[in-house]
Amino acid sequence: MNNIYWIGPRQSDIDNTNFKFAGSITIYGSNINGNTAYCSIANKRINHNVDNDDCNRFFSEKLKEICHNDPKSQFLFYNFSYAYEFDDEIQKHVIGLNPYNIIDMLADKIRCRTILNNIVETVPFITLKGSECSFSNLCKYFCGYTEFVIQKKHSSGGEGTYIINSNSDVIKLNAFDEYMISPYIKDSISLNVHIAIINNKTIVFPPSIQIITEQDGRLLYHGADFICYQQISEKIKNEIKNLSTKIGDFVCKRGYKGVLGIDFLLNNGTIYFMEINPRFQASSQLVNRGLLESNQSSLFEIHLQSFDLFPIRAISDFDVLYSNYVFSTNNITKTRLKKIINSYEIEKFQADGYDIDCITPFEKNSYLCRCIFKQSICCININNKFTLHPNLFVEKIAYNLFNKLNNKKEYIKFALLNHGVTLTKAALTYSRKQGTIREAVFDAIDITIFNNISVNVPIKCKFVSFSPFTIDFIDNEYTLYWDDIRICTVSISFLPNNLINKKTLSGVPYDSIINLANDRIRINPAPICVYKLENESCQFCNLPTINDKYNINDIYEVIDYCLEYVDFRHFLIGGGTYSKDGGWNIILNITKYIRSKCNKDIYLMSIPPKELSILDKLKDAGITEVAFNLEMFDRNLAQNIMPGKGCIGLNQYLLAFRHSIKLWGNTGCVRSLLIYGFDTDDTFLSGIEQLCQLGVEPIISIFRPLENTELSYLNPPPTSDILKIYQKCQDIVQKHNLILGPDCPQCQNNTLSYTKIF
Ligand code: SF4
Structure with missing residues (x-):
């Protein structure tokens, strides 16, 4: 068999496969294990999505060297179009190359979308000369839209793709070049799929969600998540498969063979075709990993099988249980890269010749390295927002x-x-x-x-x-x-020495009964929340399902001890629901006991009582503040996420709030907590507004996907969204002379609130 060389951007593109390359010529690579990499030799990192004459010359020279030294050598290109940029001497060695006209047609975003527009739904688009692409002009073409995507007919990695809105700086477009313009459909999910045309049949490989970030008015590619794709509905998955097959059959009829990639956009249940990448893709290595783990041919071999260069092997279904993230000079600092390079959460770090300890000159948006993960890095959150984990891009x-x-x-x-x-x-x-x-x-x-x-x-x-x-x-x-x-x-904060391993006389660890948080002792009336016991746990809750059993006397004993030996300001009764009817007797007993011993404030966090007279009893017993936490305002959502507690109707809360306001006033002693990350922003803000109108102080906590909970696969909301929602909520509470609670600065430790202390 002849020696096959890999010609592509990254050496790591050929990791994760048992396909034997004799060597590789790449832009980025280690210069070892048969690799020769432009950036390592030139000692700089370039942006490979921008044409670079010096790099092109390097490839030409290196390929010619191989041709001379190894006349039977063969080249497999990552990007098939690129192969056509070399002279005949090199092209004779290229294998797996489709005819120029079909590659050129597919790689031309404008032509490709125009042609495929007849067989699949595409994002609406027009073509204009660069001189016609003013913002005001684009608004005329797409009524109702205020942001647009302008694309060159040939571009990749986001270079040559611009977002234009009323605030955009003037983009340097070539006045006479043709550009494709589409409305910018925000909050969409970018999907990608590899297909292979082999033996006149289309094979569809597991798709992924593409990680695209908006930076400096451009949409830049930063990785792929095959695990997160599992979150997509079966209906959409089937549709993607059908559309990919349809497109595959179409290009097959035009004479295309082998592997290519297709980009789709998913918005509100509609799938739009975006473009075809007639080449291998940055995510191909993850598909290769899935193929390798299922003992099948790699994409390289499959591509060459379609050119009859390898015997065809049947491909069976397989999974790709990986995601990856690309670090470039505009999305990571050296300090952070040094911190994460050895992270236990990375499955594989791919340096591609990047030496973090060396000072290497780089161009803007140059590729540095990438990481493979065995868990998803993005997710489609409950509020249907596609979210990259906030710690990936900061x-x-x-x-x-x-x-x-x-x-x-x-x-x-x-x-x-x-x-x-x-x-x-x-x-x-x-x-x-x-x-x-x-x-x-x-x-x-x-x-x-x-x-x-x-x-x-x-x-x-x-x-x-x-x-x-x-x-x-x-x-x-x-x-x-x-x-x-x-x-x-x-x-x-450290645990006071006298509470470490402390147990009651009956042998119950104190930390099963209480939790010390800053200046507050929380007493859990129930060892285990009733919703946990009845398998109706809130899906975000990580409180225990197993706990030491204790009774009211154990609770009294702990209260006595804390009052005597622990420094704290107030009590909270909460942390799990005692029984579905509220467990008011035990709450009243605890309250009365505390009140018989001290004047410390007692804050109750519980479900809202059905019987409003309970509230009077609680007030009489000594409760000084109450919180009935709605958690989310959309009660249908509440029922899904909190199958037990979420069944309590909004009306029960509202009645309890109104009565509580009569008892404890409207100055912040009656509260309700909403978790940011579930409701849509509109619902969330209207919830805050409605609480304030009643005189209820809203508390906001940020959704935290905790380990060992049903929602652990989700991501926290983007920090930028949190900062924005905080500002909007602040405006609402100020309008009602309230604050974002709770009032106690120490108890604000996990809430979206801030009290300035001088
Ligand atoms: S009510 Fe829900 S959040 Fe509270 S302890 Fe029970 S399961 Fe957890």
Whole structure:
């Protein structure tokens, strides 16, 4: 067999396969294991989506060298069009190459979409000369749209694809070139599928969701997620398969053979065809991995099988259980890359010759390296928003935090809540000497930043190892960093020594009954929430399903001990529902007991009572504040996500709120918590408004997909959305002379609220 060489952008494109290449000539690569890479030799990182004469010359020279040294050598190109840019001497060695006219037609975005428009639904588009692409002109063509996508007829990776809106800077378009313009359909999901035309048949491989980020007015490709694609409905999946087959059959009739990629856009249940990539793709290596693991031929071999260069092997169904993310010079800093390079959450790191310790000159938007994950990095959240995990791409939010928002303390707090933090070895070592870090609720620890802002910051959640936040221990103090930007000193909360391993006389660990959070002791009236016991748990809740049994006397004993030996300001009764009717007797007994011993505030967080007279009894017993948490305002959604608690109707809440306001007033002692990340933004904001109109103080917590919960596969909302919703909610509460609760600054540790303390 002749030696086959891989000619493509990255050496890592041929990882994950047992196809034997004699070597590879690539733009990025290690220069070892038979690889010769332009960037490693030139000692710079270029943007491979921009034409580069020097790099083209390099390829020409290297390919000719191989032709001379190994006359029987054969070249398999990643990008089939690129093969046609070389002279005959090289082209004679190229294998798996379709005729120029068909490749040219498919690679031309305008021609391809125009032709396929007749057989599949495409995003509406027009073609205009560059000189005609003014914003006002585009508005005339697409009524009702205010943003547009302008594409060159040949481009990839997002280069040559621009977003234009009323605020856009003037894009440098060539006045006489033809461009394709479509309305920018926001909140769409970009889908990609590999197909192969082999023996006049179309084979459709597992599709993926493409990770496209909007940066500087361009839509840039940053990876693929095959696992997240599983979240798409079966109906859409079948449709994608049918459309891909239809397109495959069409190109087959035009004489195309082998592998190609198709991009679709999914918006509100409609699938639009976008473009064809007549080449291998950046995600091909993940498909290859699925093929390898199912003991099948690689995409390279399948492509060559279609040219009768290898015997055809049947392809059976297989899964691709991977995602990947591409790091380029515009989406990661060196400091963060150094932090994540050894992350336990990365399945494989692909450096492609990038040496993080070297100072390598680079062009804007140059490819650096990429990571493969064995878990999804994106998800389609409950509110149908496609969300990349916020810790993967943080550069935009960094700019917002440190430039636009001028390092405002509350925004740093909110970002911490969402991104989590890691502790350096030095910080961990010192903290262990100091005591037992108080592990608060929700896989988090309690810290204080800027001297007085309490934050319940996640340390265990998904992709926390990618968090831009780090706590280090330097010069005898804990310090919080965002990458290498020093933010402030930090104090970490430790469990008081007298509570460590403390048990009641009957042998129940104190931490089964209570939880100490800053200046508050939470008493769990029920060892296990009734909804957990009855298999109707809220899907986001990680409270235990197994716990030590205890009774009211154990609770009294713990209360007595805490009052005598623990420093705290107030009580919270909550953390699980005792029984479906509320368990009011036990709550009343606990309240009366506390009140008989002290005057500390007692905050009740529970389901709303059906009987409003219960509220009078609670008030009489000594409850000083109440919260009946709706969690989400859309009650249909509530029933899906909280099959037990979500069945409590909105009316029961509203009646309880109204009566509570009569008892505790409308100045913030009656509250309800909404979780941001489930309702649509409109529903969420209208929920906040309605609560305020009643005089109920809204509390906002950010959805945190916790380990071992049914929703652990989801992602937290984007931090930028959180900052925006906070501002909008602030406007609403201020209008009603309320604040985003709770009032107690220490208890704001895991909420979207901020009290300025001087
Ligand atoms: S009511 Fe829901 S969130 Fe609260 S403890 Fe029970 S299951 Fe968890």
